[in-house]
Amino acid sequence: MTQPAFFVEDQAVIEAALERLLPSETTPPPTIHQAMRYSVFAGGKRIRPILCLEAARLFSSERDGAATAGCALEFIHTYSLIHDDLPALDNDDLRRGKPTCHKKFGVAMAILAGDGLLTLAFETLARVNVDAERRVRIITEIATAAGTVSGMVGGQVADIEAEGKTVDAAGLEYIHRSKTAALIRASIVAGSLAGGASGEDVERLRRFGEAIGWAFQVVDDILDVEESSAALGKTAGKDQAQSKATYPALFGIEKSRAFARELAARADRELDCYGERAARLRAIAEYLIVRRT
Amino acid sequence: MTQPAFFVEDQAVIEAALERLLPSETTPPPTIHQAMRYSVFAGGKRIRPILCLEAARLFSSERDGAATAGCALEFIHTYSLIHDDLPALDNDDLRRGKPTCHKKFGVAMAILAGDGLLTLAFETLARVNVDAERRVRIITEIATAAGTVSGMVGGQVADIEAEGKTVDAAGLEYIHRSKTAALIRASIVAGSLAGGASGEDVERLRRFGEAIGWAFQVVDDILDVEESSAALGKTAGKDQAQSKATYPALFGIEKSRAFARELAARADRELDCYGERAARLRAIAEYLIVRRT
Numbered sequence: 001m002t003q004p005a006f007f008v009e010d011q012a013v014i015e016a017a018l019e020r021l022l023p024s025e026t027t028p029p030p031t032i033h034q035a036m037r038y039s040v041f042a043g044g045k046r047i048r049p050i051l052c053l054e055a056a057r058l059f060s061s062e063r064d065g066a067a068t069a070g071c072a073l074e075f076i077h078t079y080s081l082i083h084d085d086l087p088a089l090d091n092d093d094l095r096r097g098k099p100t101c102h103k104k105f106g107v108a109m110a111i112l113a114g115d116g117l118l119t120l121a122f123e124t125l126a127r128v129n130v131d132a133e134r135r136v137r138i139i140t141e142i143a144t145a146a147g148t149v150s151g152m153v154g155g156q157v158a159d160i161e162a163e164g165k166t167v168d169a170a171g172l173e174y175i176h177r178s179k180t181a182a183l184i185r186a187s188i189v190a191g192s193l194a195g196g197a198s199g200e201d202v203e204r205l206r207r208f209g210e211a212i213g214w215a216f217q218v219v220d221d222i223l224d225v226e227e228s229s230a231a232l233g234k235t236a237g238k239d240q241a242q243s244k245a246t247y248p249a250l251f252g253i254e255k256s257r258a259f260a261r262e263l264a265a266r267a268d269r270e271l272d273c274y275g276e277r278a279a280r281l282r283a284i285a286e287y288l289i290v291r292r293t
Numbered sequence: 294m295t296q297p298a299f300f301v302e303d304q305a306v307i308e309a310a311l312e313r314l315l316p317s318e319t320t321p322p323p324t325i326h327q328a329m330r331y332s333v334f335a336g337g338k339r340i341r342p343i344l345c346l347e348a349a350r351l352f353s354s355e356r357d358g359a360a361t362a363g364c365a366l367e368f369i370h371t372y373s374l375i376h377d378d379l380p381a382l383d384n385d386d387l388r389r390g391k392p393t394c395h396k397k398f399g400v401a402m403a404i405l406a407g408d409g410l411l412t413l414a415f416e417t418l419a420r421v422n423v424d425a426e427r428r429v430r431i432i433t434e435i436a437t438a439a440g441t442v443s444g445m446v447g448g449q450v451a452d453i454e455a456e457g458k459t460v461d462a463a464g465l466e467y468i469h470r471s472k473t474a475a476l477i478r479a480s481i482v483a484g485s486l487a488g489g490a491s492g493e494d495v496e497r498l499r500r501f502g503e504a505i506g507w508a509f510q511v512v513d514d515i516l517d518v519e520e521s522s523a524a525l526g527k528t529a530g531k532d533q534a535q536s537k538a539t540y541p542a543l544f545g546i547e548k549s550r551a552f553a554r555e556l557a558a559r560a561d562r563e564l565d566c567y568g569e570r571a572a573r574l575r576a577i578a579e580y581l582i583v584r585r586t
Contacts, residue, residue: 023442028467029450032441083408088400107381111404112450115376115411116441122415123436132425139432143416148325148409149316157322157405174321 004283007050014049017067018074021124035105035113036120040078043096047216047288048073048187054280055191055205065129065194069138072121072128073187076146079117082110084156090238118146130194138190145186155179159244167245175245180220181213188212204270211267212285218260219289221246222253264289297576300343307342310360311367314417328398328406329413333371336389340509340581341366341480347573348484348498358422358487362431365414365421366480369439372410375403377449383531411439423487431483438479448472452537460538468538473513474506481505497563504560505578511553512582514539515546557582 018040023033049070056066085092085100086107093103102110125139148154155178162171188209192202224239225248239246247256267285271278311333316326342363349359378385378393379400386396395403418432441447448471455464481502485495517532518541532539540549560578564571 027442029441029447029454031454032447032450036441083404086404088404108453109450111376111379111381112446115407116446118408118411119436119440119444119446122432123440126429126432126436132429136419136425136428139415139419143412143419147412147416148322148329149320151412153405153409153412154322154325157325157402160401161322161324
């Protein structure tokens with residue numbers, strides 16, 4: 001399945017905002033800004049910023065706040081890829097078909113580029129163009145989703161520690177929901193807050209985001225088994241090689257696929273009350289489940 | 294010179310707040326929370342939180358907001374030490390007389406513990422008990438001071454790139470002001486904001502913080518030449534061994550000492566208008582210049 005047509009429009013908004021928010025390649029010290037830009041502009045699909053933009057669109061035609069928040073989410077996503085790829089972690093040489101940040105700039109610079117992007121994310125969030133109360137809620141939401149207790153770093157640690165061990169369904173659920181689903185959920189919640197959503201709408205979108213975020217990771221695990229490195233733009237089959245805890249390893253491919261579909265249906269139901277207005281969010285959810293890369 | 298007597302009182306406030314804000318050692322996944330706590334509780338003097346508390350005290354008797362912001366500053370300071378000590382960067386085995394985080398927990402966990410602390414810092418700042426407008430200003434101030442353009446990460450990059458090269462006074466000024474002074478300045482500014490200071494007071498305190506932050510790094514460079522590893526609790530003489538850009542290397546010890554004293558005097562003048570109320574801030578400035586560790 002190719003990406004929905006409106007992705008191109010959203011991606012253009014995000015690319016322009018990323019270009020504006022990232023220090024230029026000549027800003028001193030140049031090397032770190034080159035490394036940050038290299039990884040941010042390495043060809044990501046901008047799923048999280050698009051989710052942020054489209055969640056905001058449900059409630060407002062104003063895109064500026066959601067675009068800025070979306071860039072911060074992309075900075076956090078990119079920092080996590082840079083650090084995950086490091087020799088001490090996944091030790092990956094290839095990301096989106098290009099040398100990883102540390103292969104190109106060295107390990108020290110890759111560590112610092114990740115640190116710089118994470119810091120810039122919060123500097124960026126602090127200037128999202130919504131009232132200060134909402135800005136603080138967006139920051140809390142995203143920081144928690146990126147953190148160690150129920151967020152991305154916690155999921156990454158649990159994932160590393162699960163390597164080669166027997167992990168039950170509850171352990172796997174913690175890994176998936178923290179490592180991937182949390183930041184995807186936060187993208188949706190941040191977008192709805194930037195768009196001015198009410199409390200009830202925010203909670204509905206949160207459940208939608210949680211379901212598609214979880215489904216996204218299940219599909220990622222399936223793709224790692226089924227697709228080639230060339231198609232993925234990263235080393236395929238690494239999960240099995242590293243004895244990672246995955247849905248396919250625990251339940252098999254067919255059950256994993258059924259579970260992803262069930263999560264997608266769950267997500268879809270949360271959007272019922274928005275009717276046609278939620279067509280784009282539905283299209284993203286559909287795309288995330290049936291994608292091949 | 295021993296530390297000012299009131300440090301003990303402030304340190305107790307900060308230790309209690311750190312204990313409350315850090316996830317417990319048994320919070321899943323336990324390893325990362327153990328690593329984060331290991332480094333945060335490794336015996337730091339809490340200079341940045343104390344500066345934050347004492348800047349707030351000039352304007353308010355309420356300590357809660359400044360204590361919380363102070364903890365976030367300590368998380369950022371600790372993350373920077375963990376990442377700086379990594380094999381790919383300074384490759385240090387010893388910090389405050391104890392094994393560094395990666396020696397104790399491994400490189401992967403040290404990278405992630407640093408990431409976790411940086412993220413937790415912003416989660417913590419988002420809940421500082423002041424109005425949302427001030428919270429956002431505190432976040433902006435600290436994120437900028439920790440960032441790549443004129444903040445801590447930028448200074449660290451410039452420092453690494455200067456190794457073994459000829460650095461002029463302007464290059465050295467950038468390194469010192471970004472690597473160390475920025476976060477110390479932000480500690481003072483955050484404290485004044487948490488204490489409810491007006492715009493003019495915040496700017497005065499900003500200049501005070503800039504001067505003592507810069508002096509702090511000059512003194513650090515002097516101590517690296519003069520003191521033993523045992524006294525410092527870290528490897529001494531590393532600057533020269535690594536051909537680092539330092540004030541003593543560029544100007545000699547005596548001129549460096551005179552410059553630190555000049556900066557201290559500059560800082561002191563900014564406090565004139567506060568009279569006796571600023572006695573504690575003056576005592577901290579004095580302590581930072583004449584300390585031996």
